[in-house]
Each structure stands twice: as structure tokens, then as C-alpha cells.
Amino acid sequence: MTLREVQKILEAEVFVGYDQLDIEVKTAFGADLMSDVLAFAKAGSLLLTGLTNPQIVRTSDVLDIAAIIIVRGKRPLPETILLAEELKIPILGTKYILFETAGRLYAKGIVGCIETVSATREFS
Amino acid sequence: MNSHETVVYENTFPVEGKSFNNAGQVSTQVKALLQKMKIPIKIARRAAIVTYEAEINICSYADHGKIILRVTPEEIIIEAIDEGQGIADIEAAMEEGFSTATERIWRMGFGAGMGLSNMRNFSDYFHITSEVGKGTRLKMIICIDDKHLGKQ
Ligand SMILES: Nc1ncnc2c1ncn2[C@@H]1O[C@H](COP(=O)(O)OP(=O)(O)OP(=O)(O)O)[C@@H](O)[C@H]1O
Ligand SMILES: [Mg+2]
Numbered sequence: 631m632t633l634r635e636v637q638k639i640l641e642a643e644v645f646v647g648y649d650q651l652d653i654e655v656k657t658a659f660g661a662d663l664m665s666d667v668l669a670f671a672k673a674g675s676l677l678l679t680g681l682t683n684p685q686i687v688r689t690s691d692v693l694d695i696a697a698i699i700i701v702r703g704k705r706p707l708p709e710t711i712l713l714a715e716e717l718k719i720p721i722l723g724t725k726y727i728l729f730e731t732a733g734r735l736y737a738k739g740i741v742g743c744i745e746t747v748s749a750t751r752e753f754s
Numbered sequence: 755m756n757s758h759e760t761v762v763y764e765n766t767f768p769v770e771g772k773s774f775n776n777a778g779q780v781s782t783q784v785k786a787l788l789q790k791m792k793i794p795i796k797i798a799r800r801a802a803i804v805t806y807e808a809e810i811n812i813c814s815y816a817d818h819g820k821i822i823l824r825v826t827p828e829e830i831i832i833e834a835i836d837e838g839q840g841i842a843d844i845e846a847a848m849e850e851g852f853s854t855a856t857e858r859i860w861r862m863g864f865g866a867g868m869g870l871s872n873m874r875n876f877s878d879y880f881h882i883t884s885e886v887g888k889g890t891r892l893k894m895i896i897c898i899d900d901k902h903l904g905k906q
Contacts, residue, residue: 662863663863663864663865663866663868664810664862664863664864664866665807665864665866665867665868665869665872666866666868668803668806668807668868668872669868669871669872669875673795673799679863681862681863683774683861683862683863684777684778685774685777685778685810685862685863685864686863688777688778688779688781688782688806689778689806689863691778691781691782691785691802692778692781692782692785692799692802692803692806693799693802693803694795694799717782751875753800753875753876
């Protein structure tokens with residue numbers, strides 16, 4: 631689905647990336663620990679997180695995350711918005727808690743970027 | 755690893771210790787540079803991941819440090835060198851989940867204890883040395899072509 635559809639489903643506010651709402655997304659990963667994101671998330675996924683500092687943008691840049699969804703009604707810090715604009719990474723914000731955010735997206739066809747953590751993890 | 759081959763790019767990036775003011779800036783730069791060099795995205799991404807984890811550890815634990823990036827036609831060599839507290843038990847620190855992160859670091863989204871194992875897992879060669887009270891040195895190599903070096 632498009633990021634625009636994600637925005638509708640989550641009744642989300644767009645903080646960064648009004649002009650990027652037509653990008654396609656299929657998968658997501660949710661975490662508040664960036665090293666877990668770095669270990670498990672995949673390029674092109676949505677990042678669902680409760681963090682608001684610029685490291686969510688740095689992490690997303692490193693991994694080529696498609697867009698960041700900030701949950702629980704939090705707002706990105708001003709320096710986070712500036713960095714996301716510079717690196718062209720969309721940030722949306724939703725009032726839903728992480729569980730609801732994930733559930734609502736899953737119900738509409740977004741799946742986890744990985745299903746389980748397997749013993750033979752892929753590092754590419 | 756054949757470090758005598760032609761270095762096509764080399765640069766040293768200073769990293770501010772014990773501060774998140776510019777945390778991640780070097781990694782963003784490294785990734786952009788590698789993409790500009792037309793290095794395949796999957797390879798550039800792995801190099802960016804290990805650089806970022808190393809950079810964040812300097813920002814978290816060291817007094818100050820630097821990251822050296824060297825690129826040859828065959829490999830990306832990343833060294834992270836810092837001065838600071840060092841690591842007493844490297845084996846324990848390498849374990850997934852081991853962390854001495856403080857509140858300040860958690861608030862930034864770090865302290866899962868995954869950083870060093872991520873660095874080892876996403877690189878083809880990984881070497882760490884550390885001296886308590888002096889500092890830590892990391893060397894990581896990522897092969898550009900698919901002839902992997904085998905993990906160490
Ligand atoms: N450059 C360093 N200088 C001093 N201590 C370090 C350094 N790098 C790592 N450590 C020590 O090793 C531990 C494990 O590091 P690692 O990067 O694996 O996890 P973390 O930084 O605690 O959490 P994460 O990286 O998952 O956010 C750290 O908590 C810290 O005690
Ligand atoms: Mg770390």
C-alpha cells in the first residue's frame with residue numbers, strides 16, 4: 631500500500647514528507663531500541679517507534695527505512711524534523727499505541743519485515 | 755585481507771565522545787560517500803550499519819574518537835579508534851544483551867547490548883582490542899565483491 635493509505639489507516643499527522651506519500655510499503659518493524667532495529671529491520675520497511683530523537687532518522691538512513699511512524703501521540707523533536715527533511719525520510723505521527731498501530735496495519739496487509747528471529751540470521 | 759592494494763578513498767572523521775549532539779553524522783556521510791562511489795547498496799548499507807554502531811559507542815562511552823574509512827576496489831575498511839574507559843571484558847561485551855548503558859544512552863534508543871554483535875555479524879572481518887582506562891580499537895572489513903573472507 632502507499633504511505634498515503636498508511637496515513638489514513640492511522641489517522642496520522644505528516645511531520646515530514648508530504649511529497650513522498652505515494653511511496654509503496656509492504657513491511658514494518660517496531661522497536662524502541664535502535665540496535666534491535668539495526669539487527670532485524672529491512673530496507674524499505676516502515677519503522678514504528680515511540681522515540682522522537684534524531685537517532686530514529688540516522689537509523690532509518692543507514693537502513694534505507696521507507697518511513698518512520700511515531701506512535702503514542704508523540705511528536706518528533708525539532709532537530710529530528712530538520713534532519714528528516716535533509717535526508718528525505720518521511721515522518722508520520724499517530725495517536726495509536728504501538729500495539730494498535732501494528733494491528734491496524736497488519737489487518738490491512740502490512741506484514742513484519744521478518745516473521746521470527748531464526749538461528750540462521752541473514753546479515754545482508 | 756590484502757590491505758596493500760590500491761586505496762581509492764581514505765578519510766578520517768573525528769567523533770565527539772560522551773555526547774549525542776552529532777551522533778550518526780559520520781555514518782550518514784560514510785553511506786552517502788559509498789553510494790556516490792557506486793558501491794552496491796547492500797554492501798554500502800552493511801558498512802553504514804557497522805559504522806553507525808561504532809560511532810554510537812564512541813558517543814556513548816568514549817572521551818573522544820575517530821572513524822577511519824578506507825576503500826579499495828575490493829573492500830571497505832572501517833576503523834573506530836577511541837580514547838576513554840575501554841572495555842574490561844571484551845567477551846562479555848560481545849554477548850547480545852550485555853550493556854552498561856545509562857539512562858542518558860537509553861533515552862537515545864541505545865543500550866540493547868546488540869551493537870558489537872551487529873558489527874561482527876554485518877562485517878566480513880571484525881577485530882576488537884581494548885585497554886581499560888586507555889581506549890578501544892575496532893577494525894571491520896566488508897568485501898565489495900562476494901568473495902567473502904570468512905568471519906573472525
Ligand atoms: N568504545 C567503547 N568504549 C568503552 N566501552 C564500550 C565501547 N563499546 C562498547 N563498550 C562496552 O560494551 C558494552 C556492549 O556494547 P554494545 O555496543 O554491544 O551494546 P550497547 O552499546 O550497550 O547497546 P546497543 O549497542 O545495543 O545500543 C557497552 O554497554 C559498554 O559497556
Ligand atoms: Mg552500542
